[in-house]
Amino acid sequence: MTLLRKSDRPLLIAHxxxxxxxxxxxxxxxxxxxxxxxxxxxxxxxxxxANLAYLPGADSFLQEVPEDVDIDLVVAIDxxxxxxxxxIYRESWRERYPLLVIDHHETNAAFGDVNLILPHAAATxxxxxxxxxxxxxxAQDEIxxxxxxxxxxxxxxxxxxxxxxxxxxxxxxxxESGGDYHGVMQRTLDFVPYRTMRAWGVALDRLRLExxxxxxxxxxxxxxxxxxxxxxxxxxxxxxxxxxxxxxxAAFIEMRDGTIKVSMRSRPGYNVATVADALGGGGHxxxxxxxxxxxxxxxxxxxxxxxxxxxxxxxxxxTSVP
Ligand code: 5GP
Ligand code: MN
Numbered sequence: 511m512t513l514l515r516k517s518d519r520p521l522l523i524a525h526x527x528x529x530x531x532x533x534x535x536x537x538x539x540x541x542x543x544x545x546x547x548x549x550x551x552x553x554x555x556x557x558x559x560a561n562l563a564y565l566p567g568a569d570s571f572l573q574e575v576p577e578d579v580d581i582d583l584v585v586a587i588d589x590x591x592x593x594x595x596x597x598i599y600r601e602s603w604r605e606r607y608p609l610l611v612i613d614h615h616e617t618n619a620a621f622g623d624v625n626l627i628l629p630h631a632a633a634t635x636x637x638x639x640x641x642x643x644x645x646x647x648x649a650q651d652e653i654x655x656x657x658x659x660x661x662x663x664x665x666x667x668x669x670x671x672x673x674x675x676x677x678x679x680x681x682x683x684x685x686e687s688g689g690d691y692h693g694v695m696q697r698t699l700d701f702v703p704y705r706t707m708r709a710w711g712v713a714l715d716r717l718r719l720e721x722x723x724x725x726x727x728x729x730x731x732x733x734x735x736x737x738x739x740x741x742x743x744x745x746x747x748x749x750x751x752x753x754x755x756x757x758x759x760a761a762f763i764e765m766r767d768g769t770i771k772v773s774m775r776s777r778p779g780y781n782v783a784t785v786a787d788a789l790g791g792g793g794h795x796x797x798x799x800x801x802x803x804x805x806x807x808x809x810x811x812x813x814x815x816x817x818x819x820x821x822x823x824x825x826x827x828x829t830s831v832p
Contacts (some may be wrong), residue, residue, distance in 0.1 A: 511644045513610050513624055517548065517583035520610075521575065524554040525589045526596035527743040527771075530663025530698055532588040533558060535612070535638040537567045538656035539585070542647040551581065555596035556741035561701040565659065566652040574598075583608055586622060588634040590615035590792040612637055617783055617792035632672035635660025639680065654689030662694055666748055671778050671796060709736045709744055713761070717750070722821045723814060724756035727806055730764045740765050747773030747797065757824075758782055758817050762810055765801070770809040773799045774817070779824045785816045795825070 514520065522539055524532035536552055543550040553572040562568060577600050584599065584607050586592065592599050603609075611622030614631040628637045635657045639649050642657075649657060661681055665673045668681070685691045702710075713726045726746070728738075738744065746761035753759055757780050761773040772789070774782040774797070781795040789812075791800020802809045 511641065513583055513608050514543070514585075514641070514645060519549045519551065519581045520583040520585055521579065521581040521607075522550055522552045522585045522587055523589075523595045523598050524552070524571075524587055525594040526554070526556045527741055528554050528556060528558060528562070529588075529743060530562060531633045531635055531660035533562045533565065533568070534656045534659030534663070535634040536587045537565050538635070538638055538642060538649070538653045538660070539587070539612075540567050540570070541653045541656065542642040542645050545647050546645055551575070551579070553598050555598055559743065560703050561698045562659070564697050565656055577602060581607060583610060585610045585612060587612050587638075588615075589613060590618040592621055594792075612641060615792055616794055617787050617798075630672070632670065632674070632677045633660040633664035635664070636677070636680065648687065649684065650687035651689070654684040654687045655694060658684050658689040658691055658694050659698055662691075662699060666751075667695070667699055672794075705737055706742065706744055709733070709738050710746065710749060712736060713744070713746055714749075717753070719753065719755055721818060722755065722757040723759070723817050724750055724753040725760040725762065725810065725814065726750065727762040727810060728764065729806055730766060730768075733764070747775050747799065751775035751797075757821050760813055760817060762806060762813070764804060764806050768804040769801050770804050770806060771799065771801050772809065772813055774813075776820065780820055781825050782817070782820060785813065785820060788816065789813070 522536050524536045540550045540552050552570055553575050558568055575598050609622040611625045613627045614634045616629045618627045626637050639657055642649050713728050717726045750759035750761055758776045763771045776782045776796050783793050783795050783798040786793045786798030786800045789800040789802050793799055
C-alpha cells in the first residue's frame with residue numbers, strides 16, 4: 511500500500527487474453543487511483559473481449575508501452591509470473607521501478623518487491639478490494655461494478671468451490687454500494703459473441719470423453735474458418751468443465767505460431783494446477799492453463815498422459831478446497 515501511496519504514475523498491467531478478473535481488478539484500481547489524484551496507466555497486450563469493453567476506463571488500455579515511459583511503479587495484476595505480462599514488462603525496469611504484485615494464484619512465486627497475494631481467494635478482486643479501501647477510497651458505484659466483474663467471472667457466476675460465504679458477503683456489499691450486478695450478468699457473463707458461440711459448436715462437435723477426462727481441440731485452420739483470432743479467449747475451458755462424466759477437462763487451442771494454449775478444469779478433489787505448473791503455466795487446483803509446443807496431437811497426448819495421473823490420484827478433498 512505504501513508503494514501505491516508514494517507513486518504518482520503507476521503502470522497497471524493485466525495478463526494477455528484478459529479475463530474479467532484481470533480487467534475488472536485493474537480498472538477498479540485505476541478508478542481508485544484517479545480518485546485520489548494519481549495518474550495511472552493501464553496496459554494489456556491483447557484487446558479487451560466484447561464482454562468487458564463497456565467497463566469504465568476500458569478504452570484507456572495501452573497495448574504497447576515504450577521502454578522509456580514516464581512511470582514510477584509497476585503493478586502486475588492477476589498473474590502468477592512476469593511472463594504473463596506478455597512482454598509489456600521490461601527487464602530494465604527492474605532496477606528503476608518497484609514491482610507490486612496483486613494476485614490470487616496458488617502458483618504465484620511472489621515475484622514482486624511487494625506481494626499482495628491471497629492464494630485461496632476466489633478472485634484477485636478480493637485482495638484488490640482491500641487495496642482500494644486501504645487507499646481510503648470507497649468500493650462503490652463504478653469501482654464496485656468492476657470488482658463484481660472479477661468476482662462473478664472467476665467464480666463462473668458464484669458456482670465454484672471458491673465461492674465462500676465471505677465472497678457472497680463481498681458481492682452483497684458491492685451491490686449495496688452501487689455495483690451493477692444484473693448489468694454484469696447481462697453484459698459480461700451472458701454475452702457470448704455469435705462467432706464465439708459458433709466456435710463452441712465446432713469445438714463441442716469434436717468433444718471426446720475417456721477415463722473421466724473430456725477434451726476437445728480447435729486447430730488453426732478451424733479458427734481461421736470461424737474467424738477466431740488468437741487473442742480471443744473462447745472460454746472453452748469453463749464450458750467443458752460442466753461435462754457430467756468428467757473429473758478433469760481440457761481445451762486445446764492452436765495458436766498462429768503453432769503453440770497450443772491448454773485450458774484445464776477439474777472437479778473438487780482433483781488438482782490440475784500441478785500439471786499446468788509442470789508445463790510452465792500456472793493457475794489453481796480447479797482451473798489452470800499453460801501454453802505448450804505443437805503439433806496439436808503431440809500436445810494432446812502429452813497433457814492427457816499427465817491428466818490421467820491426476821484422475822488416478824485424487825487429492826484429499828478436505829485439503830483440496832481452494
Ligand atoms: P484459462 O484456462 O481460463 O485460460 O486459465 C485458468 C487459470 O489458469 C487462470 O487463473 C489463469 O490465470 C491461469 N493460466 C492460464 N494460462 C496460464 C499460463 O500460461 N501461465 C500461468 N502462469 N497461468 C495461466
Ligand atoms: Mn485472470
